[in-house]
Amino acid sequence: MAVIKLQRPKLAASERIYLGALFKGLFLTLRHAVNALRGKSPGAKSLESSGLGVTMQYPEQKWDDHLPDHYRGAPALVTDEQDRERCVACQLCEFICPPRAIRIVPEEISDDDPWAKVEKRPKEFDIDMIRCIYCGMCEEVCPEQAIFLRKDYTITGFSRDSMVHDKKRLYEIGGKRIGLVNKWNELK
Numbered sequence: 001m002a003v004i005k006l007q008r009p010k011l012a013a014s015e016r017i018y019l020g021a022l023f024k025g026l027f028l029t030l031r032h033a034v035n036a037l038r039g040k041s042p043g044a045k046s047l048e049s050s051g052l053g054v055t056m057q058y059p060e061q062k063w064d065d066h067l068p069d070h071y072r073g074a075p076a077l078v079t080d081e082q083d084r085e086r087c088v089a090c091q092l093c094e095f096i097c098p099p100r101a102i103r104i105v106p107e108e109i110s111d112d113d114p115w116a117k118v119e120k121r122p123k124e125f126d127i128d129m130i131r132c133i134y135c136g137m138c139e140e141v142c143p144e145q146a147i148f149l150r151k152d153y154t155i156t157g158f159s160r161d162s163m164v165h166d167k168k169r170l171y172e173i174g175g176k177r178i179g180l181v182n183k184w185n186e187l188k
Contacts, residue, residue: 077147077174089120102128125166129155
């Protein structure tokens, strides 16, 4: 294998002291500042900003009306129309989660249960919201449409333990989804 030595191009004196690049950046910044003060900054009207740039005054103003359709928020579990669990503890979401934020402990359903048609359900279902990267892979892989990403971006807690959402909390924030649920489908 041949070794090729490259020569650096020789810089002129003005290029070596970088004054031209510094002044160019300074003028660009000043132009944006003047436009923001005149109320002509891009996006200020659509975001209903404070008038100085595109800064939104949170928490008085929120992004709720301006979230795109493809926005991925925090994951939550949902129930069907009859408040039954959609999750069958297949653990696909746990296996596909890149940061390993999901933990599922499955349990079998007893034969005397009215919904014994399904093999198992989650005994424990925890999502560590600190570790979650909101990638949406859990929602994509779920065959039962049991986990959905909400359009919520204000997930707070006072401790690390409060940021681990258990099954009860996930169903509480997830709510109810109406539509075909495969595990209750008689044709399955």
